[in-house]
Amino acid sequence: MQQNLVQKYNIQGPRYTSYPTVPYWEPEHFTTGAWTEALIRSFRETNTTQGISVYIHLPFCESLCTFCACHKRITRRHDVELPYIQTVLQEWELYCALLPDPPVIKELHLGGGTPTFFSPEHLALLLNGIFSKAVIAPAPEFSFEGHPNNTTPAHLQVLYELGFRRVSFGVQDYDPLVQKAIHRIQPFERVAAVTAGARSVGYESVSHDLVFGLPFQTWASMQSTIERTIELKPDRIAFYSYAHVPWVKGVGQRGFRDTDLPSPELKRKLYEEGKALLERSGYVEIGMDHFALPGDALHQSLHNGQLHRNFMGYSSSATQVMIGLGMSAISDSWYAFGQNEKSVEAYRERVQEGRLPVVKGHLLNEEDLKIRKHILNIMCRLKTSWQEPEMQLPGLPEITSRLQEMEQDGLLEIFDGGVNVTAAGRAFVRNIAMAFDLRLIRKQPGTQIFSMTV
Structure with missing residues (x-):
């Protein structure tokens, strides 16, 4: 890669999980009524043919990872689980009351935060509540994000029994210096154990998330992380560029100094050399920052023209409607976007008042x-x-x-x-x-x- 191209094109830019991107939404033209009209229109067009996607944001984490730019709430108190789940189910009931027919769920994803912060029993309560008001599409795609340190065999088993066949584990980097800087300590042995556990239960696709551009990374440390990942042969690998946005997330991304980050030239080398190593090991690049083995559904969707991208990232199937549940979750009706309240308290208050918690959005022209x-x-x-x-x-x-x-x-x-x-x-x-x-x-x-x- 010519360094002058890296210098020329290393500018700030969106990741395009939506268009328009969130900073360019026009909330002054947005109303909850207009959002629900757009949702019902799109739902009528596609519910029986495509089905819908559901994203559930589970925001709690026991500790703060200093590279994270997600909307989260740090706590060790697990008594927050049940009230939050009850609120999400109330929000789902509000949506189901609006829709003219039971929703057909084609795709469902649990994100966060840390979904496996919640006990298996509470996750089962949440999902059974969601499913009780919906129809499950043939061959649904259910996935969740698991933290290697707290994803238990019970989590894997319960979610598998509820239809989940894909799990992604956040690895980021195995180097001890990097792990200390980002406050994400998890040994390789733990990742290996939870990966093997998922496969033994029957999960069809196991994904590992790696991040390049983190503080103190070198090519030697990145190479070691990728080689150890390849040892476990995950079906998919998300190879993300670290998004350094401390002006948005404040102290969460100030756990290290800017000077500790790789230079743009080194960061590009981490990607280029990492990509080459993955491809030599049989992985195929899928769109932006994703790699998959040829047998994985993501790879197949690339070749059959079904690859899709939304607020959940890349998906092997496309749905026109995505309903986001939980604090800060974003919904997409194709014709409009809507985002929920960003704090747990404000989100809960609106739902308990019987109102959709959507407070910001954009109507596409x-x-x-x-x-x-x-x-x-x-x-x-x-x-x-x-x-x-x-x-x-x-x-x-x-x-x-x-x-x-x-x-x-x-x-x-x-x-x-x-x-x-x-x-x-x-x-x-x-x-x-x-x-x-x-x-x-x-x-x-x-x-x-x-x-x-x-």
């Missing part, structure tokens, strides 16, 4: 919907086309002029009515997607609101 399709194509298929009238935009001349510069740098190829991302361009897919982001182009942020793309 016609231009937004077209750009959203283009960015999804870039992020999931590494190509897009504007040959069809429904994909054409008034801003296309401005977009193509930006793409031409990237073509000169070897990141993509422009053909008559479309664009293909090259192998060299995969590392800069966020930058390529930014060329389509007319909201970002028209109003550059005055302060740093996104992480760096490299």
Whole structure:
């Protein structure tokens, strides 16, 4: 990778789990009534054909990881579990009362926070409550995020019996110095044990999350982490770039100094060399920051055109409706986004009053919907086309002029009515997607609101 390209394209930019991105939402035009209208419209269009996705945010963690940018609540008190679950189930009842038919759940994901902070019994109570008001689609995709230090055999067994077949474990890095800096101490032996435990229960896909760009990382330490990960042969590997956003998350990302972070050049080397090592070991790059073995559903979805990206990251199936439950959770009706209250107390108060806890959102206009399709194509298929009238935009001349510069740098190829991302361009897919982001182009942020793309 030419260092001048790294320097040129290492700018702040979105990760595009949505379009428009959250900082460019227009909450002044948003109302809960408009959100529910958009949700019902989309639900009627797709519930019986696609089903819906459900994301449940479980925010509690026993300790703070200093690299984390998630909405969480740090506590060792487990008496918070049941009241929170009861509130989530109340929120689900509010949604089910709005919808014209029982929702068909195709995809469900437990995120956080630390979902395995909750006891297996409480997770079963939560999920049975969700399922009691829904229809489960054929071959559903249920997954959860497990902390290697507190995911027990009982967690794995109970969730498996409830239909979960995929689990991702947050590994991040095995180097002791790095683990100390990010306050995430977990030995390799613990990760190996919980990975073997998931497979023995019958999980079909085990994923490990690794992060590059963390404090004190070197290529030697990163290489060791990847090699030890390959020993366990997870079906998927998420190889995330550390998003350093202390201006958003405050003290949570101030557990180390900025000077302890790898330079942009070293960070890019960690990715490039790490990617090469993974590919030599049989993993295939999927979109941005994901790798999978050829037999995994994520790899298969890439080749059959079903790969999708939403607030949960990459998914092997696409649903137009995603309902987010829990504090800070974001819902997506394709035509609108809605985000819940970000504190546990405010979230609980609104739900107990019988109101949806959605307090912020965005209603997509016609231009937004077209750009959203283009960015999804870039992020999931590494190509897009504007040959069809429904994909054409008034801003296309401005977009193509930006793409031409990237073509000169070897990141993509422009053909008559479309664009293909090259192998060299995969590392800069966020930058390529930014060329389509007319909201970002028209109003550059005055302060740093996104992480760096490299």
